[in-house]
Amino acid sequence: MPESLTQLLSFTVFTFNKHPFTLGEVLLVPVLVIAGWWLVGKLAHLATFRLRKSGASADSVHLFKRIFYIIALALLTITTLDILNVPLTAFAFLSGAIAIGFGFGAQNIINNFISGWILMWERPIRIGDFLEVDGARGSVEAINTRSTRIRRVDGVHMLIPNSKLLENTVINWTLIDYLTRTSVVVGVAYGSPSREVAALIEQQALKQEHILSEPKPVVIFQDFGDSALIFEVLFWVNATAERDLRQLRSELRFAIDDAFRDAGIVISYPQRDVHLDGTLIMQQAAPHQERQP
Structure with a gap:
């Protein structure tokens, strides 16, 4: 039984860049990804919990969590490829093609993505700030990759593209103080x-x-x-x-x-004075005459 299982796991499923991938290596990929992502989530939760206890602001915690996930994802990808003996140069052509496609077909997405990072680094807008954008007022709840979520004073949520917050005039009522x-x-x-x-x-x-x-x-x-x-x-x-x-x-x-x-001070109400020019003549109405039969 162990020998047959070993032979099954050693079965070559496909070949990529002259490197054969066995069934065991293919099954190892989701296990590594799931286990690695679970570990990353636990570490991120522990780190952000300690940051909050230390008194760090909400936007600082959000920025740290975003950077931590990106670095962890890059390390997890590199580690998985290294275990599978796949060189990173094998993806050079593919990554170049994806970059060109993104440049032509996803300009707005990339613009909002970069704008989101600028907002988190420069911090002209922070989580909890009270903003006025295009006549709408509300508090910032989250600065995401593509858009910023704002809860208006009437309870309605607004999703505003990050680029709009950088390119247009935004009134931040609580940027310096309250x-x-x-x-x-x-x-x-x-x-x-x-x-x-x-x-x-x-x-x-x-x-x-x-x-x-x-x-x-x-x-x-x-x-x-x-x-x-x-x-x-x-x-x-x-x-x-x-x-x-x-x-x-x-x-x-x-x-x-x-x-x-x-x-005893009276709060005023609208008043109008009417002035009449000339002589005002009062006439008495004629008495009602009974109708003759």
């Missing part, structure tokens, strides 16, 4: 004490927990509107998403409304 300036506009009725209104608005802004006291909120008497005195308060917050800004502005509006009610 400081963001926003504002709230309110109009009060004419006749309201303007300086008291400004003081109340500033006081309510400073009372908000998430509004920074430095830089200090600034209240501006913006304009004399058609039916209101317009005030605007500018303030800074640490915000990571648009929904945070909307919630903070809403809380400040609630606080300003309550303060104005307590102080």
Whole structure:
């Protein structure tokens, strides 16, 4: 039985580059690939786990994992070919043909692939950043080989080609820090004490927990509107998403409304004065006459 099994495994299946490949060598290839890839996955998981525990950022861990897999795949391929006694020069012509085909038929794919590596190396965009691209806002969840996955503020996922993030204007709200300036506009009725209104608005802004006291909120008497005195308060917050800004502005509006009610200050509403030229004559309607039979 062992001799017959040895003869079976020694059976030549095909010949490549004057090298005969036996059945045992052919069956050895998937075993090496599966075992090697399993070992690579375990090592990658262990390495990334230690990186996360050390406090490394998510994009650094992602970049390390990508480089580790590429190096491991190259070593696994070279080791497998070496065990099979296949020289790398045998694939020189094939690799050249594939490179030419990629150059002509997959320009966009290669462009996005290279752009993805540039994004990971230069790090103008990182995992967790809050971006604004073509009017859409969202947080970066993953930078993949071909595209970057962004989760919009409404929960919808966007897949944006990496080249688009490099070639077009992208607003990164959190590139350096999470400081963001926003504002709230309110109009009060004419006749309201303007300086008291400004003081109340500033006081309510400073009372908000998430509004920074430095830089200090600034209240501006913006304009004399058609039916209101317009005030605007500018303030800074640490915000990571648009929904945070909307919630903070809403809380400040609630606080300003309550303060104005307590102080007797009226938030204005649209008003129109109608002026009539000439004399207005009032006429009394004729009494209703009963119909004669």
